Amino acid sequence: MIRPTLFLAALLSAPLAAQAEPAFCTARINARDVPLAYDRDEPGLRDHFSRREILFTSWGRDTCPSYVVLRSLTPDLTDDERGPFCLRHDKASDSIIGYDLGRRDAYGRCETPAKTVCQRVNQTKNAAVAITRAAARGAINGARALPDGSGAVILSGSQGYISGVLSSIGGAAAAMASSPAIVAGAAVSVVAVGGAVYACRE
Structure with a gap:
């Protein structure tokens, strides 16, 4: 006869044993x-x-x-x-x-x-949503959406151009215009994807 405590222990350990190492x-x-x-x-x-x-x-x-x-x-x-x-x-x-x-x-x-290195520049999804929406309504010149299923929107240009575009969008996007990751690069690509924004700079 299996004691209840041993039976309970076996049940509790069974899912753990089934997990792959x-x-x-x-x-x-x-x-x-x-x-x-x-x-x-x-x-x-x-x-x-x-x-x-x-x-x-x-x-x-x-x-x-x-x-x-x-x-x-x-x-x-x-x-x-x-x-x-x-x-x-x-x-x-x-x-x-x-x-x-x-x-x-x-x-x-x-x-x-590779000529640049990318880093995440925001901690909330508000900026990514703002950039994606602005690009979808054609409010950003030169924005391109990748047709690879990633949903990424990419803006590329000089630091001054990128800062100006982000400022024009306003809100959380504008707050990133003075980010060190953007200001420090002569040429910058900003990627809005998955609720996050990445800056790729030389």
Whole structure:
């Protein structure tokens, strides 16, 4: 006969036992080895890897798939919303130093040498919503919506132009016009995606 306390303990531990063990890997980020973990059996995850990358990450020091690294750098985005971004790789340190806008190669890195590095510049979704709405009604010259399912709206131009556009939108978008991430760059791209805004500057 099973004692009630043992039976209850077995029931409570059953869901935990059914959970998959995380896969641990190492990513080379900013010249440092960074440990990460992910669910190797997550449905659809391997759709983001090329066969070349699967082989590449099975040996050596840098063993994390690129999409796992990109997820760690952009935790607030969904996989679709990460569509415009690629990993910026530095040959000198042989490590990832951030992410940029552009197409990815077979290793998730920027297909062409990255000229900018992106960072999130707001903590609320109000600015992203304002930029997206202004672009949808044609109130922003040069704004482009990416046709890749990410829902991203991108504005590119000089620092003065971008600051002027953000100021003209008003509200939370205008508050970003003087952000160091925007003011410090001569050429800037602003990406509104997934309720967040990213500034990509040289």
